[in-house]
Amino acid sequence: MEQNSAILLCVTKLREEEQRIIDHLKVFGIRVQVNLDSMELPLGGGEVEPFGLALIRCLSQKNALNRAQLLELAGHETLNSVKAITICTNKIHQAIVFQKHGIPQPRFKIAFTPEKLYDAMRNFDELCVIKPATSSWGRGIARITGKECLDGWIAARESVDPGHQSFPVLVQQFVEKGDYDIRVVIVGRTPIVAFRRVSADNWKTNTHLGAEIDPIPINEEIASICRRLTEVLGEGVYGADLFYDYKEQRYLVCEVNQNPEFAKSWKIHGVDVAYHIAKYVREVVELKNTAKYTAKYTVIS
Ligand SMILES: Nc1ncnc2c1ncn2[C@@H]1O[C@H](COP(=O)(O)OP(=O)(O)O)[C@@H](O)[C@H]1O
Ligand SMILES: [Mg+2]
Numbered sequence: 001m002e003q004n005s006a007i008l009l010c011v012t013k014l015r016e017e018e019q020r021i022i023d024h025l026k027v028f029g030i031r032v033q034v035n036l037d038s039m040e041l042p043l044g045g046g047e048v049e050p051f052g053l054a055l056i057r058c059l060s061q062k063n064a065l066n067r068a069q070l071l072e073l074a075g076h077e078t079l080n081s082v083k084a085i086t087i088c089t090n091k092i093h094q095a096i097v098f099q100k101h102g103i104p105q106p107r108f109k110i111a112f113t114p115e116k117l118y119d120a121m122r123n124f125d126e127l128c129v130i131k132p133a134t135s136s137w138g139r140g141i142a143r144i145t146g147k148e149c150l151d152g153w154i155a156a157r158e159s160v161d162p163g164h165q166s167f168p169v170l171v172q173q174f175v176e177k178g179d180y181d182i183r184v185v186i187v188g189r190t191p192i193v194a195f196r197r198v199s200a201d202n203w204k205t206n207t208h209l210g211a212e213i214d215p216i217p218i219n220e221e222i223a224s225i226c227r228r229l230t231e232v233l234g235e236g237v238y239g240a241d242l243f244y245d246y247k248e249q250r251y252l253v254c255e256v257n258q259n260p261e262f263a264k265s266w267k268i269h270g271v272d273v274a275y276h277i278a279k280y281v282r283e284v285v286e287l288k289n290t291a292k293y294t295a296k297y298t299v300i301s
Helices: 016-027 061-073 082-088 092-099 114-123 147-158 220-233 273-287
Strands: 006-013 029-038 055-056 106-112 128-133 141-142 169-173 179-190 190-198 212-216 236-245 250-257
Touching: 006 061, 016 029, 016 055, 016 273, 029 082, 055 061, 055 141, 061 082, 082 092, 082 220, 082 236, 082 250, 092 106, 092 169, 092 250, 106 114, 114 128, 114 147, 114 169, 114 273, 141 147, 179 220, 190 220, 190 273, 220 236, 220 250
Parallel strands: 006 029, 006 055
Antiparallel strands: 106 169, 128 141, 128 169, 179 190, 179 236, 190 212, 236 250
């Protein structure tokens, strides 16, 4: 490999999963500069070794986006791309982009004021889910089961957010998804593994909230949704959350995460996600070193 066989790895702290990515990259002969959120970004002009690509794995979505934007402005390519991170870190952006590109998703409304939440709830037969635009790990996501419930949701927020700074919010129909959702990990363009996240006693099936992992095969319908997602978002590393909607009998995209965690899950399903990420990084770095290279992660506009 040539001069640019080094990458910048942006992280909040080196967790088990990032360490594993580093170990695989080293085997591939790729040098890794670790850049913690607390460190300065190498934006040019310094004594830093040149790097061919910045792999963004910051824990906070805000940090991920900020750092990727600055790196891109300084002329560096990031994985994921700034556009993909921008879309994936905002549930409202995702809903709009997926609608534009015909990606199947729960029916939704964007509510710009608390009053509009009542219309949205009626639209979804008095059963819906309210989501802040930016959140993860199931935080701030509420199931609304009728007018009294919504009155309570609005009242609880009035004192902490009197100016309604947290609006607009996303309102989705509540999907009859059984006791699980499906996480598909995509690396490059390939869905490398899929598993159910099963929770008998919580409708939010995040693994952080205790859901169990149950590996499943990637069927043609799931593969085809993943193809569409990478066409729209560009190649990258993604954790797509899907529902199987038992009422409509089809798959829907709940959301796509730009920095999927895998430390716990890969030990159960056995697919070495870190290896696939490292292999993909090597492909991109090698390709960038050839004259034919054009950016691969362009989002369709
Ligand atoms: N519209 C919905 N219908 C049914 N369950 C939902 C819906 N939206 C989210 N959930 C449940 O809540 C969990 C968290 O929602 P998600 O949009 O993935 O946010 P987060 O970014 O916090 O993971 C999902 O994994 C799913 O189990
Ligand atoms: Mg999720």
